[in-house]
Amino acid sequence: MLLVDIILPGLVLGGMYALIALGLTLQYGVARIMNLSYGESLVAAAFGAFSLYSGLGLGPLAALLLAVPVAMLLNWLLYRFLLERLMRRGKDRGAQEIDSILVTFGALFVIQGAMLVAFGGQYYSYSYLSIPLTIMGSTLAVNRLVALLFAAVVGGAVYLALTRTRIGTAVRAIAVDPNAARLVGIDVAALSGFAFAFGGGLVAVGGVLVSMFLTFNAAMGVIFTMKALVVVIMGGVGNVLGALVAGLLLGVVETAVARLVDPGLTLAATYALFLGVLLIKPTGLFGRAAS
């Protein structure tokens, strides 16, 4: 069953990508910060979960309770003390985006360097719920399914929070037009900081979940950043449903390339897909035309 072998693991992988991208789309769509250190934050959370599991015997799901608040706090501090200044300084949106990209590019090296000092360059993994399970003739580990389930719950909750709550509506208003949002009495600076921190919390969730079934090392953050970027750009910035569809698509494409062409080309396929979408429809598969 080659098809099931591709579709099923592809969807599981894609679900994770969608969750990972959710945080980035909030950070970029609302706080206007294209965070190039995003993948490093994810790997840092994975190392956090690894340390808790191997050091204290805490399961990754318990690690979430610790990792998420810490990540939110760190991201909020980063926004409050560095990025917000750039937002105020930039003359226009273009200048703000370039400055914030450069600063988070610097942050990428700081986080990566810190992880290299702490953990070195080797690969890490731990065994948690790695029980094989056969579904429709295709074998999957239980930890992947648990991760997917969690991703679905978290993603669904974020979607509902954005569309059904007052604060979610305000956040979406900022994503559309920060200046107009200010005019109707929304505290743009505070909510942008909140959205950035919340995106940081989501990336921590992604990192902890990924650590359950992937081997990781200190230098692979860029890969996650690229995948999150692919999904965000493909789905359309700030579009939660778009991120879901794009994430699933990416997961299936990668699995298909790995199975049918060459596992060594999966990353190249990611980038090619990404560059292709950027060229043909930079506003995303579901994005509106650029104004």
Add this chain to the structure above:
Amino acid sequence: MTGPLRALLWCAALALAAAVVTYPRYANGYYLALGISVLYFTILATAWAMFSGPTRYISLATVAFFGLGAYTAAVLGETMPWPVVLLAAAGVGVLTAAITGLSTLRLSGIYFVIFSFGLAELIRQLVIWYEVNIHKSVGRYLFSAVTQDILYWQLLGLTAIVFLVGWLLGRSRYGLALRAIGADETAASHSGIDATRIKLGVFILSATFMAMTGAVMAPRWTYIDPAIAFNPTISFQVVIMALLGGAGSLFGPVLGVVPLVLLFEVLTATLPNHFSIVLGIIFVLIVMVLPNGVIGLFGAGRWRVPAGHPATASARKMDATLLAVDGVSKSFSGLRAVEDVSFTVAPGEIIGIIGPNGSGKTTLLNTLSGALRPSSGTIRFSGTVLNGLRAHQIARLGLARTFQLVRVMPDLTVAENVAAARLFSTSNGSDATGRELLDLVGLGTMHEAPAGELTYIDQKRLELARALALQPRLVLLDEWLAGLNPSELETGIALIAKLRERGLTIIMVEHVMDAIRALCGHCIVMNAGSVIARGTPDDVLADPKVVAAYLGGDDA
């Protein structure tokens, strides 16, 4: 500058040049290696700033070109003569830059940054895949007779070339055009500048230098694998160095290269494990504290514009119809913003286009100036069909415009704004100099002021001067008189009247009816995308249909 001082400076420069050229003769291995690092980062940072400085398209793909150059040298180095290898590396750089540039340079800033970030990774992955699967080994050995001394001199030669090319570029009209594009791409293309081609050309030029640097550097490593040749830290260091020194000027980047190469050297020796942490912190500090670079602290680093180049005056063709608009429509998916509009404009005429807000006036002007492509219908300008031509081509034919929401190039001076519009003008219209034009619109004393610091009214005046600098035969004024106070309005109307006396043809979109009455012989009234009335101002303003369009009909 006095004679002796100048002589002293020349002597100092010559002594410095001699010291730099003979450096390998007295520097030992360690210091020679340091000199090599300074040189190759100088080339990379200067080449990076050549494109990214004026356009502000931040490229994180330096290492993609550098690595391709190095790999070309590794693959061909042992079988081909060295000059051929260098040319091949340059060729690979040109080809890659042309392909990526053609497809990406129309992306807006942020997408370009991300694209360049992805490009470096994509190329690295492809090279790894090729080496593993086709070549069957990841690394390559390159044994060559190139000593450190020769490497140094090759880099020195390349450095000299990159500075020479940068200097020539800055002095040429392409230098100013590039800065105009960086300041406001739309305004630049409506001033006759072919933004896409110029960006592409400079991008390729910059990538060529990067690829050649990679090729020259390749023998230094002896062993080359993708992790060395495509090390993303290189892209990153180049950006930091150029930004620290100041990317807006030719010699800015080198001011960042020297201290940072030394600092990195000290860091790798003393804190090898914390290198990237310190690197990241330095980078964040530079972006936060020194947005314009070291050279920005001195307020220097802006190339002055060469004086306006002379225009060729020739006999002007007098056509019976200068502009013929025939059945032009423009729709945005379902919305028909302009529907089946036809009119003609005779030379020397002032035509007014009026109508309530949202009636399609600006959209109509946008189809004329090439900002939008009409969905159907034809536009002829003195015999040439404009449909499908791009904004800069239309501007060069002698059709200039101002914008409803004023667009000057804020970082350029007033004089440079006007000069930018003359760079590629081929029209045969009137050939007043930039100075005369600025006097004409009343900005005669503000030549050196940055355009972004002008008041709103002065920016509008500057926009008009810039439009006139194209030596146009037809000028489109989009609510140029809006927002003026009564005395400014009077001056403005007198100015437009003066332009008509000079033989200029004008189409003005305007809400100021006094101006329409005073200036226009003929008027077109639009409502909901269609022309609902035409004739003399007094006639159309008395037309019940026009009154209804402005004030609402009986049922409103």
